[in-house]
Structure formats: C-alpha cells, structure tokens
Amino acid sequence: MMNLALQSEAVQTGTRRFVLEMLGFSAAEKTMLASTFRLTGRRSYCYAEPAAPNERADIYLVNADNPDAIRLMQQRSPSMVAPAVLIGRVASEGAWPVVEKPIHWMRLFEQLDRQMQEALQRRAQRDEEGQWDGRTFRRATDKIVVPPPVFLETNPMESVLVVDDSATVRAFMRTRLAPFRFDVDYAENGEMAIDMAQAKRYTCIFLDILMPGMDGYQVCKRIKASPATKEAAVVMLSSKSSAFDKFRGTWAGCDAYLGKPVGEDELLATIARFLPSARRVAQSILTRTS
Secondary structure, X not given: OOOHHHHHHHHHHOEEEEEEEEEOOOHHHHHHHHHHHHHOOOOOXXXXXXXXXXXXXXXXXXXXXXXXXXXXXXXXXXXXXXXXXXEEOOOOOOOOOEEEOOOOHHHHHHHHHHHHHHHHHHHHHHHXXXXXXXXXXXXXXXXXXXXOOOEEOOOOOOEEEEEOOOHHHHHHHHHHHHHHOOEEEEEOOHHHHHHHHHHOOOXXXXXXXXXXXXXXXXXXXXXXXXXOOOOOEEEEEEOOOOHHHHHHHHHHOOOEEEEOOOOHHHHHHHHHHHOHHHHHHHHHHHHHHO
C-alpha cells in the first residue's frame, strides 16, 4: 500500500493520471481498452494513453498471448517504478501479474492500482534519498521533459446509500461501487437508513430485506411514502428470489430487485439504469464483457 502521505495527497487533489502504454493489442482491442479507461476517468487512479510520442509510460499493459508484445515489453524494461500488467488467456509465471481473459474489468483495475501504489511507494523512497523527484519523473534524466498535468480535480457524482446488516455485503458493495466515485454512505439497519435518507438526498438506495428490527419491505414503504425521499430509487437485495418475494418488493414500492450474491452484470445494469453519471460507463463495460 502507498504510504500515508501519498494517500493524503490523492484524497486532497482528486484523481491522479498515469500514462499507460498498451503493447501487442489489435487496433480494436486498443480502442476498447482506451475507451474504457476514458470512461472511468473519475476513479482515484486514472489511466490514459501517452499524449505524445516522447511521453514516458508510468505502466505497461501487455498482451501476454502475443510473443511480439513480450519482446516489446522486454525492450521497455518495466521496473518496480514503472511496472507492467499482462492480459492473457491463461495465468503464467513471471515477474508481473496476469489478468486472465476474458477481461474482468474490476480485476484489471485492481491490478493496475496495486502496481501503481507499489510504484509510487518506490518513487517516494527514492525522493527521500534525494535521487529523483518521486511524483513527476521516473528518472532524473526525465527532468528535461515537460511533464503533463498529473492531477485532475473531480467531485463525487450521485449519492448512494447501502443498507445491510452484513459487514461482508457492505464491503462487497464498497468495492464494486468504488470505480464510479459515487458519494456512498452505509447503514446497518432500517431505522438508521430512514434517518439518513431524511437528512440527505440519495439518488439510489441498495436495501437489504432481512435485517434485525425493521425489515427492508417496511423501510422501502417508509421511504416511498415520504415526500422527502420518494424520488430515490430503491434496489432491494435478498437471498430470496422467488416470484412471491419479488412481488412483495414491488408491492412495497421498490424499483428493482437483485438476488444475493449480487452478480456483477446485474449490478452494472442497475447502475446504468438508476445512476445517470455512470450510465455510459456501465453500459460500455457491459457491452465489452458480453
């Protein structure tokens, strides 16, 4: 993990931009990947292709199934301060992590983020030793190159409330919603959720059904009955997915019903439906993974 100073810097300045060079992919694959990177530009870490031929890459994305790509990677000499991530049909041994095909977008971003966190830590260590500017330049000789802007200011988009008494489910939803940079809050029970929804406007509420005290059906009825909260989309989460359970959810006023465990495609479709700022991103990812 990157050190506390770098974490604080990322929080204060918004999204950080890293130059990513793709090696060994077809033109169609590059277009697909580049458009996905652009669409998810409001993440904490943003990846973009080089803006100019002489712009040095911070990280390399390599087609592990293409021998020419492996040779190109070796020529680029990725290192701990400028790492690589491979994409291939089968996992392979080597110095760099491999994301298996078909590409799972969340695993890809998690690997890119993990590699860049470690790279930032290495750069910061060198900076402390006085060997180089650890944020802007990969090497001391790079100081002759005018660096591109590193940080992009971004603000959270819609507000989302996740209501579930399970810490595991809350952690799962936190991970799945993080790439979209929503303003996400969490509640452990129905009473807390109602109070939070009255105090703050939420675009979408993910609501567990089986909770201690007030269940999800009762919470949904209260939310939909209040003028202050009725516009929020309520998406019920439940391990029960019979026609009767879905009917009860509809009767309570919910806008959608997702079974547990929540499938990634179903969650993306729900995000595309109810959260306008992420609609284009979610639809694009669904198209590319279908």
